[in-house]
Amino acid sequence: MTGQGFLAAPGGVRGLGFWWRQGWKSIGACLVTAAIVTPAVLLIFLAGPGLDAGSAQYIFLCCFLIVGFMILLIQENVSFQAHIPQLIRMGSTRRETLWGLTLFQLPMAVGLLAAFLALGMALGLPAGRGLAPGLGILLAGNGLGELLAVLQRKLGAVGLLCYVVLYGAAGMTLSFSLTMLVEGEVAAFGRRFGYLWGNGAALLAAGLILYGLGRLSLRRCLSKLEVR
Amino acid sequence: MAREERRTPDIRQGLTGRGIVKRYGKKEVLHGIDLALEPGKIYGLIGRNGAGKTTLLSLLSAQNPLTAGEVLLGGEPVWENILAMSCICFSRELNPSGEAGTAAMKVGQYLDTAAAYFPHWDREMESRLLAHFQLERREKLAKLSKGMLSMVTIITAMASKAPYTFLDEPAAGLDVIAREEFYRMLLEEYAATGRTFVISTHIIDEAAAVLEETIILKDGEILVKENTEELVSSCVYISGREEEVRKAAQGLRVYHWEAVGRSVGCMVWLREGEELPSDCAIQVQPVSLQKIFAALCQEGGEAQ
Amino acid sequence: MQAVLTQEKSIYLQIAEMIENDILREVLLEEEQAPSTNELARVYAINPATAAKGVNLLVDEGILYKKRGIGMFVMAGAKEKIRRKRRESFYQDYVARLLEEARSLGISREELIQMIAGQDKEG
Numbered sequence: 001m002t003g004q005g006f007l008a009a010p011g012g013v014r015g016l017g018f019w020w021r022q023g024w025k026s027i028g029a030c031l032v033t034a035a036i037v038t039p040a041v042l043l044i045f046l047a048g049p050g051l052d053a054g055s056a057q058y059i060f061l062c063c064f065l066i067v068g069f070m071i072l073l074i075q076e077n078v079s080f081q082a083h084i085p086q087l088i089r090m091g092s093t094r095r096e097t098l099w100g101l102t103l104f105q106l107p108m109a110v111g112l113l114a115a116f117l118a119l120g121m122a123l124g125l126p127a128g129r130g131l132a133p134g135l136g137i138l139l140a141g142n143g144l145g146e147l148l149a150v151l152q153r154k155l156g157a158v159g160l161l162c163y164v165v166l167y168g169a170a171g172m173t174l175s176f177s178l179t180m181l182v183e184g185e186v187a188a189f190g191r192r193f194g195y196l197w198g199n200g201a202a203l204l205a206a207g208l209i210l211y212g213l214g215r216l217s218l219r220r221c222l223s224k225l226e227v228r
Numbered sequence: 229m230a231r232e233e234r235r236t237p238d239i240r241q242g243l244t245g246r247g248i249v250k251r252y253g254k255k256e257v258l259h260g261i262d263l264a265l266e267p268g269k270i271y272g273l274i275g276r277n278g279a280g281k282t283t284l285l286s287l288l289s290a291q292n293p294l295t296a297g298e299v300l301l302g303g304e305p306v307w308e309n310i311l312a313m314s315c316i317c318f319s320r321e322l323n324p325s326g327e328a329g330t331a332a333m334k335v336g337q338y339l340d341t342a343a344a345y346f347p348h349w350d351r352e353m354e355s356r357l358l359a360h361f362q363l364e365r366r367e368k369l370a371k372l373s374k375g376m377l378s379m380v381t382i383i384t385a386m387a388s389k390a391p392y393t394f395l396d397e398p399a400a401g402l403d404v405i406a407r408e409e410f411y412r413m414l415l416e417e418y419a420a421t422g423r424t425f426v427i428s429t430h431i432i433d434e435a436a437a438v439l440e441e442t443i444i445l446k447d448g449e450i451l452v453k454e455n456t457e458e459l460v461s462s463c464v465y466i467s468g469r470e471e472e473v474r475k476a477a478q479g480l481r482v483y484h485w486e487a488v489g490r491s492v493g494c495m496v497w498l499r500e501g502e503e504l505p506s507d508c509a510i511q512v513q514p515v516s517l518q519k520i521f522a523a524l525c526q527e528g529g530e531a532q
Numbered sequence: 533m534q535a536v537l538t539q540e541k542s543i544y545l546q547i548a549e550m551i552e553n554d555i556l557r558e559v560l561l562e563e564e565q566a567p568s569t570n571e572l573a574r575v576y577a578i579n580p581a582t583a584a585k586g587v588n589l590l591v592d593e594g595i596l597y598k599k600r601g602i603g604m605f606v607m608a609g610a611k612e613k614i615r616r617k618r619r620e621s622f623y624q625d626y627v628a629r630l631l632e633e634a635r636s637l638g639i640s641r642e643e644l645i646q647m648i649a650g651q652d653k654e655g
Contacts, residue, residue, distance in 0.1 A: 269581075270579055408577065411577050412574065412577050415573050415574060415577060415578075415579070415580070416574060418580070419570045419573060419574070419580055437537065437543055437576070437577060437578040437579065437582065438577065438578065438579050439579065440579045440581045440582070456579075456582075457542055457543065457544060457582055457585065460542065461542045514541060
């Protein structure tokens, strides 16, 4: 009986203003942290193998995005662990928090997608070609964020460990995709399979699947969530 | 996905819980509670620590899922029902040290966020109470004392204008003057609006005169739900020589039997129509709600 | 009005008694408006339902009456009615207890009468 059909309740969504404000706060946090962490990473790279200016610029942008993406995941986790219980304690329905979280993701997603496209264009990639993989990565990021937030809640310390490992894996996948994309290997990789947009489509599909999984697990988790 | 049709609940029909069971893991906290809250009453919810007061209130306000049973407002299920939940405000104790989300908030943000969930939120009342309690909107919740946090929860409850409003330990951390003020404020609001309030408290005697009905929760079950006046007048403390007290208490509900030297005393809870025999040499004294609660909830409460 | 309620007696009875006292001491005059339920609730910080119960007790006894849409008023002859009622219970409430206490202290009837007479002279 309990928890059933909680997406079915009509009557609008309250409290979106809170999430909207949090979303903008988070994008600020993403960009600021990324801007601080990135030069540090860059310094390490520069101190290592001799890099030409072009590669350095590319790595810089890449790091910026990856760090931003990571922070997006963390922000989402924080908002899940902290804001959702708080809002439920104030009288929010669970369905409303789910919609709220979506709104919360929006400014960050839009901001990061814009940064991603700008990066692609700066490196000579047509904007259109970056769109599908960019969206895919963002969806995957959000889905993963939700999945991991649930995992951490369920498993406690073990979940936290999985969290770190998966974070790393996600980061590596992301940077790998980015590298391929930016260096034109996307096209080569795609051509090998006979279609030019293959990689972008695959990334988008993976993103959609992860996002769907994230949503489903979050919904399940929310319907049983206890607030103390 | 099937969309259930939900209508605006008729709040005059009351808030009803049927067969409420709550389990946390293997531990069952509430064992099948039936409770009907009528509109336009002030209820007191009392019970020892861990009796399940907060859990019960969080279930009645659909903040936590039920293990079994149902909660209905005007016949409509409350769970995930925005229309019903807009009518129920459970203003919980704030604990910023244990909640990351709360700690980061300022008083103003907290109230603004809560306001979003209650369509009849009263801004004018909110600012009047803030001024009254000398609270600033820009103060961080994490920096407030326990008493000041109680004030924030009181403001939330009052300004929500929710027809069913629950307050969990609103008196916690408040000094005696602030507590008196709170009860006056509550009565004033009640007289003006006829909202239903449920107040949980440990400082029972201070609240007794305000509570129309008293609900006593013991070990996850409702032990008493009675009109406070009637409950208090049906309980007496009798004392005297043991044989006289035993004779007087014969067949009556006896609690908290105690012996002092040759004299014994106990509390008797008279059922309707029952009377103490007039031919026993015993001393009969009235008892306060707090004493009644203590006698009923003491370990091994029922004696003789 | 007496401003303190005790825990030792039903609140509604105390409310009724206080209104009676006010009528006896002419704080409240006959045909004058009595405090409303909400006023009583506010002043004594008690539930309005309890205050109403006290007021209704006096209505039932014919001490107060309700003017529709205006409020409660003191009935003509209320003071006398209260006096009569309290006189009837005076023996049970005061004298009987006095005698009981005197008996257990060994104070004789004569001593008691003397005490009362002496007190009267002083007063």
